[in-house]
Amino acid sequence: MQRRQLITAAAVAATTSLLPALGRAQAIDKPKLTIAVGGKNLFYYLPLTVGEQLGYFKDEGLDVTVVDFAGGSKALQAVVGGSADVVSGAFEHTLNMQLKGQPMRAFVLQGLAPQIVLGINPKTMPNFKSVADLKGKKIGVTAPGSSTNIMANFVLAKAGLKPSDVSFIGVGAGKGAVAAMQAGQIDAVSNLDPVITLLTRSGHLKIVTDTRIVKEAERVFGGPMPAGCLYAPQAFLDKHPGSAQALANAMVRANQWIQHAGPGDIIKTVPESYLLGDRAVYIDGFLAAQKALSPDGLFPEKGAATAYKALSSVNPKMAAFKVDLNAVYTNALVKKALVKYPRKG
Incomplete structure (x- = not known):
């Protein structure tokens, strides 16, 4: 005992004795x-x-x-x-x-x-056929150098375009981005939800690349x-x-x-x-x-x-x-x- x-x-x-450690x-x-x-x-x-x-x-x-x-x-x-x-x-x-x-x-x-979506503005690009058509166009991103900009660069590169072939404009991640597309101030946008869903439902966005879908993202980038x-x-x-x-x-x-x-x-x-x-x-x-x-x-x-x-x-x-x-x-x-x-x- x-x-x-x-x-x-x-x-x-x-x-x-272990508790203090x-x-x-x-x-x-x-x-x-x-x-x-x-x-x-x-x-x-x-x-x-x-x-x-x-x-x-x-x-x-x-x-x-x-x-x-x-x-x-x-x-x-x-x-x-x-x-x-x-x-x-x-x-x-x-x-x-x-x-x-x-x-x-x-x-x-x-x-x-x-979860970034690249889409074009049907108002300013009614005859859009491919990413190559974005040459010389204005693309809205949350802020220059941000992930939305990087994603757009990547998709453009796959179509043979350089970042200098387009104009990137910072539009934020809220109402400013929505307003820019609705007013036709930009020809395309690289942004995220809820902005993307709002633009899609109002008919102001045609989706080109959608990385909200995990499999689509892996296809675009070649892996996770x-x-x-x-x-x-x-x-x-x-x-x-x-x-x-x-x-x-x-x-x-x-x-x-x-x-x-x-x-x-x-x-x-x-x-x-x-x-x-x-x-x-x-x-x-x-x-x-x-x-x-x-x-x-x-x-x-x-x-x-x-x-x-x-x-x-x-x-x-x-x-x-x-x-x-x-x-x-x-x-x-x-x-x-x-x-x-x-x-x-």
Whole structure:
């Protein structure tokens, strides 16, 4: 009996001695964080909004401020400039930043596919037949240099066109983009939902390439193309591992919630301004985008290689650059998050 008590006491002591270490591993080293995003209202970033609106960041001990910009390139500039800590943006920016010698790393995925749609304006291009017809035309993108611009470049390149063969105009990711198409100020647009669904339903858009469909995105890019994600300077991840883990935990919960949510749940959760004045259009947009959102936050194994191939096809400097694909993303934080929040059937 005495031996059993000694063994029990030893086990308790050993367990207790581990607690401080476990506490340190989960410590929130920077609870107050700023996340920069370009087009927060887009379904592309729905997990970010869900995490914020449902209090998942607070549950992890974080005080997160989300600052919205006109496009992903502007959000990236905020982090580079030091006014934000983390970007909620397109995965391919991590590759571009490695090329510039400013290492950024993605650590939780939001989108399985880019969800970007390139379409033409039937009002200004009634006789459109192929992408080659876009030569000399004005194409609206969320912001120059953003993922919508990169996607348009890629589709143009496949048709033998260079970025200089067209004029790119920043129109944002909301009512400004809709108004530009309706007024005939642009001949085509590369944008996302709910903008795309609203334009399609009103007859102001003819879809050319639709990467809201995962299989279509893989066909266009030649493999899995990771999209929206949280990424940050490598220095931030090294200095604040606890905060980065907490962000990953919250986003994994948000990803999982979305996969089991119905249209009514989404309408109740997002701000009224996201609906662009039409709930039915927003619901249609959500149903179109839902399967293109990540169910678990994990980056596909071949995703970085696909993104590199796409960027290399339109950027000679990227093609000549010896990129370290393993340095632009990690699944380590998401794997830990999935232990805390296991996948639901």
